Amino acid sequence: MTAMPQIAKDLIGAHRIADVFPMRKDYRNRVWRVVGGNQDRYIVKRFDNRIVFENELIAVHTLNRLGLPCPEIHSTGGLTVVYLDSGGRDLRHFGASAVRQAGFALRRLHDVPGEVFEETALQIPTQPNQARIIAERNGYPHRTGTVWCHGDFHPGNILFDGNGQFLHMIDFEDFAPGDPLADLAIGCVEFASHRPNEASRIIGALCGGYFDTAERDARFEEWQDPEIRLLLVEAAFQIVESWARANRRQDLITWYAGSKPAILKAIA
Numbered sequence: 001m002t003a004m005p006q007i008a009k010d011l012i013g014a015h016r017i018a019d020v021f022p023m024r025k026d027y028r029n030r031v032w033r034v035v036g037g038n039q040d041r042y043i044v045k046r047f048d049n050r051i052v053f054e055n056e057l058i059a060v061h062t063l064n065r066l067g068l069p070c071p072e073i074h075s076t077g078g079l080t081v082v083y084l085d086s087g088g089r090d091l092r093h094f095g096a097s098a099v100r101q102a103g104f105a106l107r108r109l110h111d112v113p114g115e116v117f118e119e120t121a122l123q124i125p126t127q128p129n130q131a132r133i134i135a136e137r138n139g140y141p142h143r144t145g146t147v148w149c150h151g152d153f154h155p156g157n158i159l160f161d162g163n164g165q166f167l168h169m170i171d172f173e174d175f176a177p178g179d180p181l182a183d184l185a186i187g188c189v190e191f192a193s194h195r196p197n198e199a200s201r202i203i204g205a206l207c208g209g210y211f212d213t214a215e216r217d218a219r220f221e222e223w224q225d226p227e228i229r230l231l232l233v234e235a236a237f238q239i240v241e242s243w244a245r246a247n248r249r250q251d252l253i254t255w256y257a258g259s260k261p262a263i264l265k266a267i268a
Contacts (some may be wrong), residue, residue: 009045011082027175033085040087042074052173053079059172060210064188069168087169088159091191096205101166102158104207106187109169110147110180117161125152127186127239128178134235135182142179143222148176154190160252180219181210184210185232189240189256194258199266202219226268233267 004020012034019035023043030046047053063070074082091098128149136142150157153173159167161251191206192199211220222228239259244252 004030004034004044004079004120005046005078005121007077008032008046008082010101012036012042012044013078019086021094024235025147034082043071043083043085045081045083046099046190047079047081047173048081048205051080055175056171056173057081059175061121063112063262065174066112068112069105069166071130071168071170072102083162084168086159088161091155091158091160095164096201098158098160098166099202099205100209101160102141102155103187103190103206104165104185104212105158105169105209106153106184107210107212108148109150110149110183126174126176126178127236127243128180128182129176131182131186131232131235132179138235140228140231140235141222146177147178147180147183149183151175151178153183153187155194158248171206181223181228181232182236184223185229185236186239187237188233188267191268192261192263194257199259199262203263215259228265229267233264237263 002117003249005222009017016036016038017034018037021033021035025032028048029052032044034042034044036042047056057073057076060070060073064072071086072084074084076082091102126149128151129193132140132142150169153169157169157171161167187206188203192202195202207223211223237256241247241253241256244256
């Protein structure tokens, strides 16, 4: 694992650092957890390019300004961000209640007015847009408009406290305009892949949280159509499987292949 960059030590203060723990292997950006001598904790994230670095900063600053749960930035420098460590645990070992909270959090994100992110830097195709394009080729009508999508919505990017209460999402580097239902469909694949034998329950909890609103809008009506759900989830599988192949992640290729039949059955 690459050593933590000097800029991070300068931002935190080298004399304050007691321990450094590398995190997130097989990941395009480098991440470390830092423990200070007074037990202050930080997450250091070193980005591999300026576009995603700037995009994440814009997203986090704006969402914080809007009062939506986000990681708190301690400092930045170069292509490095130092976050205050919230101590949250991700959703790799999750229950239905936590999944429902994650779905509700995604909906809150999708409901952010589009104009507040006019300065967002990201211009590259994101997973929700790629999934939408694939689904449209197969007949998806895409009537729900464009919203701000997380772009990498999976259990490892949702943090909870020790009591199982939602804290915030992380990893906003792919945050960009996109199709909300495609973003949700990718979430269904990623969440249910962890427990394919409980795919119906997991997907039900995620979508139940997402649509937990008195207003049954166009998104809800469109998601009620089983053909549309299937188009989007099949497209989502193509996207995540393509990513796994491109990154030579045989473990994920096997993972998705093994969970796919149960998820497609659950979503239909």
